[in-house]
Amino acid sequence: MILLETKGLTRVYGGLTAVDGVDFALPKGEVHALIGPNGAGKSTFVGMISGRIPASSGEVWFDGQNVTALPAHARIRRGMAYTFQITAVYARLSLADNLALALRSRDRGAALAALDRVGLADRADQMTGDLAYGHQRLLEIVMGVAQKPRLLILDEPTQGLAESEIEGFNALIRELAGETTILLIEHNMNVVMALADRITVLDMGSILASGTPAEIHANRAVQDAYLGTG
Amino acid sequence: MSIGTRSTILHLGLIALLFVLAFVLPSYHQGNLARIMVLATYAIGYNVLFGYTGLLSLGHAMFFGAGMYGLGLAMQYGGLGVIPAFAVALICAAVLSAVVALLALRTIGVAFMIVTLMFAQAGYLTVLYFGAWTRGDEGFVIAQSARQIAGLDLTAPTTRYLAALLLFSAALLITARMMQVSFGSVLIGVRENEERTRMLGYDVFRHKLAAVIISGTISGAAGAGYAVLFGYVGATFTSVQYSIFPLLWVLLGGAGTTIGPLVGTLFMFYLIDYSSGLTNAYMLIAGVVLVLLTLFARAGLVGEIRKRWVA
Numbered sequence: 001m002i003l004l005e006t007k008g009l010t011r012v013y014g015g016l017t018a019v020d021g022v023d024f025a026l027p028k029g030e031v032h033a034l035i036g037p038n039g040a041g042k043s044t045f046v047g048m049i050s051g052r053i054p055a056s057s058g059e060v061w062f063d064g065q066n067v068t069a070l071p072a073h074a075r076i077r078r079g080m081a082y083t084f085q086i087t088a089v090y091a092r093l094s095l096a097d098n099l100a101l102a103l104r105s106r107d108r109g110a111a112l113a114a115l116d117r118v119g120l121a122d123r124a125d126q127m128t129g130d131l132a133y134g135h136q137r138l139l140e141i142v143m144g145v146a147q148k149p150r151l152l153i154l155d156e157p158t159q160g161l162a163e164s165e166i167e168g169f170n171a172l173i174r175e176l177a178g179e180t181t182i183l184l185i186e187h188n189m190n191v192v193m194a195l196a197d198r199i200t201v202l203d204m205g206s207i208l209a210s211g212t213p214a215e216i217h218a219n220r221a222v223q224d225a226y227l228g229t230g
Numbered sequence: 231m232s233i234g235t236r237s238t239i240l241h242l243g244l245i246a247l248l249f250v251l252a253f254v255l256p257s258y259h260q261g262n263l264a265r266i267m268v269l270a271t272y273a274i275g276y277n278v279l280f281g282y283t284g285l286l287s288l289g290h291a292m293f294f295g296a297g298m299y300g301l302g303l304a305m306q307y308g309g310l311g312v313i314p315a316f317a318v319a320l321i322c323a324a325v326l327s328a329v330v331a332l333l334a335l336r337t338i339g340v341a342f343m344i345v346t347l348m349f350a351q352a353g354y355l356t357v358l359y360f361g362a363w364t365r366g367d368e369g370f371v372i373a374q375s376a377r378q379i380a381g382l383d384l385t386a387p388t389t390r391y392l393a394a395l396l397l398f399s400a401a402l403l404i405t406a407r408m409m410q411v412s413f414g415s416v417l418i419g420v421r422e423n424e425e426r427t428r429m430l431g432y433d434v435f436r437h438k439l440a441a442v443i444i445s446g447t448i449s450g451a452a453g454a455g456y457a458v459l460f461g462y463v464g465a466t467f468t469s470v471q472y473s474i475f476p477l478l479w480v481l482l483g484g485a486g487t488t489i490g491p492l493v494g495t496l497f498m499f500y501l502i503d504y505s506s507g508l509t510n511a512y513m514l515i516a517g518v519v520l521v522l523l524t525l526f527a528r529a530g531l532v533g534e535i536r537k538r539w540v541a
Contacts, residue, residue, distance in 0.1 A: 076431030088426040090419065101419050102430055
C-alpha cells in the first residue's frame, strides 16, 4: 500500500531546475532515507511534499488523494509532520507549551509523556531557548513524533547532535518503525544504514538510484557521485 | 493553584477594586478613571493584535473611529437609541477590520505597518471629506438627552463610571478567556514562530484574520463607548496620533499581558496630567519618562513585574 507518491514533481528556481520530474513512491510503514550531495534538491523535494514550497509542475499524492493544491497546514492536518533542517521550535515558550501546540491539547500528562521519550520531561517548564542545541533538536523531533503522524518528514534530524544523542534518536525512530512511515534526509551514513529500509539517492534534482541499503552501498554510480569508494 | 485560576482571581479582583473606587474617588479622579477605562479598552483591543499575535498595526484609529462614528452617526442621523447604535458601531468596526485585514494581511512586517497606516489615513480623510455629516475636525456633540439607557443617565458621573467599567470588564474577561483556550495559544504560536505554527498544521492566515477582527471590534467598542459616555465625536480620534497612543499604552503597560493595557493607559494619562501641572513643556517630561521606561523596563510595567517577581 503506497502512502505517498510524487509524479513528475518539479521545481524551477529562475533558470535552475532544483528538482526535475521526480517520480517517487513510499509504501506505508517504511523508513526511507533520502541522500545525496549538497544542492541535490533533497530539501526542496520534501518541501514540495509537505507543501512549504509550491511545485512548479507535477503532483503529490498522499493516502490515495491528490494533495498538490492543498496548502501546507492542510497537508499536516491530513497526517504529515515536518521537522526543519534548521531547528524551528518556540524558543520563548516552555517545552510543555511547545508540546501543547504540537499536540493541539493542554493535556500536561501527554506533553510530559512525549518529552519523556527523549529524556526531557524534567525540563518541561524550562524556556526552550535556554536548552542546548542538541536538546532543542530532540524537542523538535519529538514534537513531530507526538503528532502521531502517518508520514513523518525529517530534514537532517541528526545534524548538530552528539554521538550519544544520535543513539537516542535511532532508538526513537526504531520505536516508531512499522507504525509510522518516515521520510528522512540524512547525511550521516551510519544513521542511514542503521535505520533505513530503503534509500533513494538524489543528484542534480533527479533520482540516481533507489534500493535497499546493501544495494545502494554496492551501486557504482552512487559511489562515484556521493559515497566515494573508501 | 493553576495559572488559569490565579489570573482569573487577579482579573476579578481588579474589577472589584475598580468598582469600589467608583464610590470612594473624588469626582475629578472618578472622571479621569472613567476615561482611562474606555481608553484601556481600546488598548486591550490593540494588545490582541500587537501583544498576542505579534502584528504591529499603525492604523487602529480607523477601528476606534469606525465605532465612534458608527454610534455617533446612527444616533445623530438615524435617531437610534444607545444600545442599537452601539450594535451598529460593533458591526461597522467588525466589517471594516475584516476588509482591511483581507488586504493588509497580504503583507508582513514593515509593509503591514505602512499599509495599516495608509488605510487609517484614508479613513481620516474620509471623515473630513464627508464634513457635511461628520463636521470634520470640529466634530459634533451627542445631545445629553440622547445618552440614556432605559432611564439610566450615562452623563451622571457615577453611572458613566460604571458603564465604562462594564465596557472595560467585558473586554478584559473576553480577551483573558480567549488566551486561556487553544485559539489564544495558536496566536502566541504565530507571534513566536509563524512558519513552525503553519507546519504544525494551523491555518496561520485564518488565525491572523480572526485576531484583526477581534482586535478591531474591541477597539470599535471603545470608540463607541467614548462617544456615548463623553458625548463628543470628532476627526481627531481617527488621526494618526490615536493610532500611536494604544501602541504606547500597551508597550508601557506590557505587551502580551492582560492587565498591561490598563496599567499603561493609567500611567500615561496621569503622567501627562501631572507634568502638565508643572510645566507647559509637559510632553518633554512625558517623553523622557517614556524613553527611560523603554530603556530599563523593556517588557513594560506589568511585564517587568511578572518577569522579576512572579515567574
